[in-house]
Every structure is written in C-alpha cells, then in structure tokens.
Amino acid sequence: MISSSERPARPLSRFARRFARRWLALAGAATTIVVVLVAVFAPLIAPYEPGAIDFSSILRAPGTTGHILGTDDLGRDVLSRVIWGARASMQAGVFSTLLAVAIAVPIGLVAGYYRGWLDSAIGRATDTLLAFPYLIVAVGLAVILGASLTNATIAIGLVQIPKLVRVTRGEVLSLREEAFVAGAVADGASDRFILFRHILPNVTNTLIVQATILIPYAIIAESSLSFLGLGVQPPTPSWGVMLTAAQPYLDRSPWLALVPGLAVSLTTLSFNVFGDGLRDAIDPRGAR
Amino acid sequence: MRGFLLRRTAQSLVTLWLASVLVFAGARALPGDPAIALSGEGNDPAVNAQIRAKYGLDDPVPVQYARWSALVLQGDFGRSTRSGLLVAQIVVARLPITLELALLAMLFATAIGIPAGVLSAVRRGGRLDAVANLFSLSGLSIPHFWLGLVLILVVATTYRLLPASGFVPLAEDPVENLRRMILPSFVLGTGLAAVLMRQTRSAMLESLSSDYVRTARAKGLSELQVVAGHALRNSLITVVTVVGLETGALISGSVITESIFLVPGFGRLIVEAVGTRDYPIIQAVALASAAGYVALNLAVDITYSVLNPKIRVAGGTQ
Numbered sequence: 001m002i003s004s005s006e007r008p009a010r011p012l013s014r015f016a017r018r019f020a021r022r023w024l025a026l027a028g029a030a031t032t033i034v035v036v037l038v039a040v041f042a043p044l045i046a047p048y049e050p051g052a053i054d055f056s057s058i059l060r061a062p063g064t065t066g067h068i069l070g071t072d073d074l075g076r077d078v079l080s081r082v083i084w085g086a087r088a089s090m091q092a093g094v095f096s097t098l099l100a101v102a103i104a105v106p107i108g109l110v111a112g113y114y115r116g117w118l119d120s121a122i123g124r125a126t127d128t129l130l131a132f133p134y135l136i137v138a139v140g141l142a143v144i145l146g147a148s149l150t151n152a153t154i155a156i157g158l159v160q161i162p163k164l165v166r167v168t169r170g171e172v173l174s175l176r177e178e179a180f181v182a183g184a185v186a187d188g189a190s191d192r193f194i195l196f197r198h199i200l201p202n203v204t205n206t207l208i209v210q211a212t213i214l215i216p217y218a219i220i221a222e223s224s225l226s227f228l229g230l231g232v233q234p235p236t237p238s239w240g241v242m243l244t245a246a247q248p249y250l251d252r253s254p255w256l257a258l259v260p261g262l263a264v265s266l267t268t269l270s271f272n273v274f275g276d277g278l279r280d281a282i283d284p285r286g287a288r
Numbered sequence: 289m290r291g292f293l294l295r296r297t298a299q300s301l302v303t304l305w306l307a308s309v310l311v312f313a314g315a316r317a318l319p320g321d322p323a324i325a326l327s328g329e330g331n332d333p334a335v336n337a338q339i340r341a342k343y344g345l346d347d348p349v350p351v352q353y354a355r356w357s358a359l360v361l362q363g364d365f366g367r368s369t370r371s372g373l374l375v376a377q378i379v380v381a382r383l384p385i386t387l388e389l390a391l392l393a394m395l396f397a398t399a400i401g402i403p404a405g406v407l408s409a410v411r412r413g414g415r416l417d418a419v420a421n422l423f424s425l426s427g428l429s430i431p432h433f434w435l436g437l438v439l440i441l442v443v444a445t446t447y448r449l450l451p452a453s454g455f456v457p458l459a460e461d462p463v464e465n466l467r468r469m470i471l472p473s474f475v476l477g478t479g480l481a482a483v484l485m486r487q488t489r490s491a492m493l494e495s496l497s498s499d500y501v502r503t504a505r506a507k508g509l510s511e512l513q514v515v516a517g518h519a520l521r522n523s524l525i526t527v528v529t530v531v532g533l534e535t536g537a538l539i540s541g542s543v544i545t546e547s548i549f550l551v552p553g554f555g556r557l558i559v560e561a562v563g564t565r566d567y568p569i570i571q572a573v574a575l576a577s578a579a580g581y582v583a584l585n586l587a588v589d590i591t592y593s594v595l596n597p598k599i600r601v602a603g604g605t606q
Contacts, residue, residue, distance in 0.1 A: 127299070131578040135540035136558060140574065143562055144317050220431045224544055225435050228559060229562075243433060250437060251445050261434030265396040269429035276425070 018281040025277020031270035038083055039090040039198075046080035050237045059253045070255050072245065078256065081237040088238035089267060092153045092222030093215040099157030100164050100214065101207060107161075107263040108168025109195055119169070130173075134159045138221055149222075149238070150230035156221045160214055165208055169202050171187050205282045212275025216268035223264050229286055236257035240265045292593055301584045307578040308360065312353050315571045365572040368566045375572045378557070383576070385545070386553035388458065390538045392473035394531065397480035402527065405479075405488025410495060410515060418487060427482030432541050436475045436548040443471060453550040472549040476541045480534050487530045491523035498522075525592065532588035536581050 038045060048064075054075035062070040062078070069078040111122040129137070141155035175181065176199065184194045225231035226240025234241050239260040244254035340346050342356060343425060359366070365375035401424075408420035444452035450471055456464040496519050504518045542555030550556075554573065561569035 057342070070415050083566060121570040124299075124302055124306060128310060128578075130536070131307050131581045132310075132574060133536040133543075133577050133581070135543050135575060136574055139317075139543070139562055140314055140570065142316070143565075198441045215337065216429060220429075223431060224433065225543070228547065228562075230562070240433075243437065247437070250441055254441050255439070257434070257437045261437065262433070264434060265426075265430045269425060272425050 026269040029272030039086040046083040048077040048080040050084040084237040085239040093219040096157035096218045097214045100160035104161045104164035108165045110171040112172025129162040149232045216271035309438035366568040370566045393477035397476035399504045401481040401484030405485040408493035409489045424482040427478045432544045491526040
C-alpha cells in the first residue's frame with residue numbers, strides 16, 4: 001500500500017481534503033448547491049404557478065393541506081413563490097458578480113502591472129466610486145436604468161467594480177515582483193503573455209474567494225432594491241418583493257415575512273460559510 | 289509628515305472634486321427633463337424654451353457644472369422640486385437623526401464585536417471561537433430589513449417591550465427617543481459588529497503571536513495584562529481604521545433601517561427623494577455622504593500616520 005506521504009498529492013485533491021475537514025464549510029457548500037438547483041429547476045419543483053391567485057384560500061397558515069408554507073394575501077402558494085424567488089436572487093447574485101469580474105479584473109490587471117499614471121488615475125477613480133455608499137449608488141443606477149431585475153443586476157454589478165479592482169490590483173502588485181515574472185521578462189515574453197499566462201492564473205484563487213463574498217452581498221442588495229421597489233417588479237416573485245408585500249400582515253400572518261427572510265438569510269449564510277471554507281482550504285496560512 | 293499631510297489632503301480634494309462631477313453627471317443622466325418638470329402640466333414648447341434659457345439648461349455642460357459647483361460650494365443645493373423648501377435646510381434637519389442612529393449602532397457594534405473578537409482569539413479553535421464565528425457570519429448574512437421585521441414582530445408586537453416604529457426628537461423627550469432608537473440602531477449595528485469581531489480576532493491573533501507579547505509573558509505579567517494591556521491595545525489601531533471605512537456601509541444600512549422603523553433621517557430622505565424624483569435632494573444627499581466618507585477617511589489616515597510612522601513613507605493605508 002502506498003501511503004499518502006510517499007506520493008505527493010495533487011494540489012486539487014489536497015485542497016479537497018482540507019476543505020472536507022470543515023463540516024461547516026461542507027454544509028454551506030451543500031446548501032449553496034441545493035439553492036442553485038432549486039433556482040434552476042424552479043418550474044419543475046414548485047407545486048403551483050407562483051402567480052396563481054386563489055381568493056378562496058387567502059392567508060392560510062403554514063401546514064394547511066396543499067400549502068406547506070401557507071398562502072399570501074392573494075391566496076398564492078408561499079412555497080412556490082419562495083422557490084421562484086430563488087431564481088431572482090441567484091440571477092442577481094451570479095450575473096452581477098460575473099459582470100463585476102469581467103470589468104474589474106482587466107482594469108485591476110492593467111493598473112497593478114503597469115503602475116505609473118494609469119494606476120494613479122484608476123486609483124483615484126476607484127477612490128471616488130468607493131466614497132459613495134453602495135446602496136445609494138445602486139439606488140441611483142436603478143433609477144437611471146429603470147426598475148427591473150436585469151437593471152438591478154447591472155446596478156449591483158457596477159457597484160462592486162471598484163472594490164474588486166482594488167483587490168485584483170493589490171494581488172497583481174505583489175505577483176509582479178515574483179521570480180517567475182522576472183524570469184518571463186528575461187525570456188522576452190510579451191506583456192500580454194505575462195499578464196494572461198503567468199499573472200491571471202495566480203489571481204484566480206483570490207477571485208474565486210472574492211466571488212463567494214460578492215455573491216451573497218449581491219443577493220442581499222437585490223432583495224434590498226426589490227424591497228425598496230427598485231428591483232424585481234411584482235407580481236414576479238422575489239424574496240425582497242415578498243417581504244415588502246408581507247409588511248402589512250406582520251401581526252396577522254408573520255410567516256409571510258419569516259419565510260422569504262429565512263430564505264435570504266440561509267442562502268447568504270451558506271455562501272459565506274462556503275466562502276470561508278474555500279479561503280481556508282486555498283490558503284491554509286490564512287486559516288486562523 | 290508635512291509632505292504626507294499635504295499629499296493626502298490633495299488626494300482627498302481630487303476625490304471630492306471627481307465625486308461632484310459624478311453627482312452632477314449622474315443627476316443629468318436621471319430620466320426626465322427638468323424643464324418639462326418645472327413647466328408643469330401645460331408642457332408648452334415655448335414655455336419649456338423659456339425655462340431652459342432662464343435656468344441656463346442650454347449652456348454647454350461644463351458651464352452648467354461650473355455654475356452648479358459654485359453654488360454648491362456656498363451650500364446652495366437649490367430647492368426641493370417636491371416641497372419647494374431649501375435642500376440644505378432639509379438635509380441639515382435630517383442629518384442629526386441619522387448621526388444619532390449611526391453613533392448608537394457603532395456603540396452596539398463595538399460593545400459586541402470587540403469583546404467577542406478578543407475572546408475568540410484568546411480561545412482560538414475552541415467552542416467559544418466557533419460560536420462567535422457563526423454569530424459573525426450570521427451578522428453578515430442576515431439582511432437588515434428582515435432582522436428589523438423579526439425584531440418588530442418579537443420585541444414590539446408580541447412582547448410589547450419597545451415601540452415598533454416612529455420617531456420622537458431627542459430634544460423633545462430623550463427617554464422616548466432612545467426607546468425608539470434601540471431597535472433600529474441594534475439592527476444597523478449587527479453588520480458592523482460582525483466585521484469588527486472578525487477584524488479584532490485576526491488582529492489579536494497577530495499581536496498574540498508577536499515578540500512583544502512573548503516578552504510580556506516572559507516578564508511574568510498576568511494573562512489579563514498581556515491580553516488587555518499589550519495585544520488589544522495594538523490591535524485597536526486596525527479596529528479604528530475598520531470603523532472609519534465602514535461608515536459608508538452604515539449609511540447604506542440606514543437607508544433600509546430607517547425605512548422599516550419609519551425614522552425620518554438621512555436614509556429615509558434618500559428613499560423619499562428617489563420615489564418622488566426629487567433630483568436636487570438626491571444630488572445633495574449623494575454629495576454629502578461622499579464628502580463625509582472622504583473626510584472621515586482622511587481623518588483616519590492622519591490619525592493612523594501619527595500612531596504609526598511607517599505609513600507616512602508608504603503613502604496611506606490603502
């Protein structure tokens with residue numbers, strides 16, 4: 001039998017073992033996967049149409065036959081709406097983060113690699129954008145673009161750019177001092193080759209960890225915007241929309257607010273726990 | 289030191305100037321022609337042209353910006369298109385309410401976050417550490433508006449311990465004011481408490497493994513003296529910086545928190561202004577919060593450089 005110490009483990013399997021040792025991170029990853037699956041397969045899973053109004057069964061408490069999580073003020077099935085709401089949240093969370101990464105990473109790469117006046121200009125620009133509270137910028141952008149899920153997603157993505165530029169830049173700044181970059185320069189490699197073949201792959205870990213921080217952030221931002229009436233428009237189900245609609249019934253039918261809120265909290269919590277585990281597994285020195 | 293101060297102040301001014309350009313451009317990008325809004329129902333092209341000429345809306349954009357910024361520098365943000373009141377007056381009336389809320393939130397956050405961070409660093413890897421970690425993750429994950437609704441439901445509606453919402457001015461009835469501020473400021477402080485806990489913990493872990501702590505232990509100081517007198521004192525520098533940087537998050541949080549608890553502060557003003565498309569107010573609010581953030585960060589950086597001379601050479605905390 002070959003013991004693991006005799007054969008050097010591949011980085012990926014070593015990473016997987018480190019990650020698997022943390023049960024909380026595993027639970028987070030599992031919940032995250034479940035939420036993603038629910039969002040993708042919402043039409044197949046939801047017992048009712050999310051918009052199906054039924055005035056004969058209004059504000060039924062959870063546990064009612066046929067409605068495990070009860071019904072809302074229009075008799076719509078809460079479970080079905082929460083399931084469909086996962087779609088809006090995932091869409092906002094994932095796509096806004098992708099948008100932010102697509103724009104911020106090239107900017108951060110260039111700023112950190114070339115430094116000089118370009119870096120200063122980009123630095124001032126990110127400083128300026130960071131000076132505005134993110135929700136105010138998101139609210140402003142949502143108003144400029146018009147209230148809808150797509151526009152809220154774009155607004156949230158744009159708001160996340162400056163922070164991500166900073167993180168990428170910082171990472172590149174330290175990477176470009178590494179010996180392998182100096183070696184590539186000595187080899188006569190082009191800037192583009194060094195940036196994309198040497199530096200970018202080394203930034204990827206940080207970016208993955210950042211994504212697990214940004215996605216839950218974006219999910220909360222989406223539900224906040226929808227809560228303020230600037231995101232998903234009713235009757236389309238979203239967790240934020242459901243919470244707004246639940247406010248007048250808080251004392252009579254508290255589950256209307258509890259259920260979507262639990263959904264948001266559980267989803268963001270599992271993303272955060274998952275991200276924490278990832279960070280520790282990728283960089284065990286940082287695991288403290 | 290003087291060079292650093294000048295450089296850092298100049299940077300802040302540039303940031304602030306860029307922010308004002310952004311606010312001005314942003315307001316122009318908002319949907320709706322101000323001339324049509326001002327001309328009212330008639331919407332007569334001749335009247336619109338007259339209004340455009342009167343307010344200089346046909347001038348080149350840089351000219352308009354110059355005129356606008358000259359007024360803003362004098363504190364003149366114009367009048368609210370909704371109520372006709374001076375924007376500056378409205379902002380000055382609302383700001384103290386949010387400042388009180390934010391201060392109380394910071395109080396909650398430091399009272400919870402710093403001790404929790406210290407304890408989990410000292411008991412690193414133990415059960416207490418795990419519990420504190422889970423709490424901080426929850427603090428980061430639970431959205432303000434939901435925590436607010438749940439607290440209203442439990443504390444106000446079910447047990448009637450505190451009023452659910454509403455506001456009483458501090459000057460009118462300080463006790464009632466505080467009673468009504470407890471829930472919103474607690475909600476607003478949870479996210480900051482979580483961030484503080486994590487920062488304190490990692491700063492403490494770093495100090496606890498440093499040479500001066502080893503020396504302090506070797507001198508035979510008690511554990512309490514080592515933790516509180518040496519490690520915590522040095523960790524607090526990082527913590528202060530974090531509080532400064534999180535002010536923007538507090539203002540963002542106040543938008544939601546004030547909406548739920550019906551607190552008529554700065555955050556609520558933003559939502560109202562957006563709802564009624566009151567552009568002068570939106571401009572003033574955005575610029576005021578950016579200016580506050582820039583000023584606070586400048587203050588933090590300067591404090592930091594006084595405490596830690598190495599920063600001056602490196603050129604800022606960022």
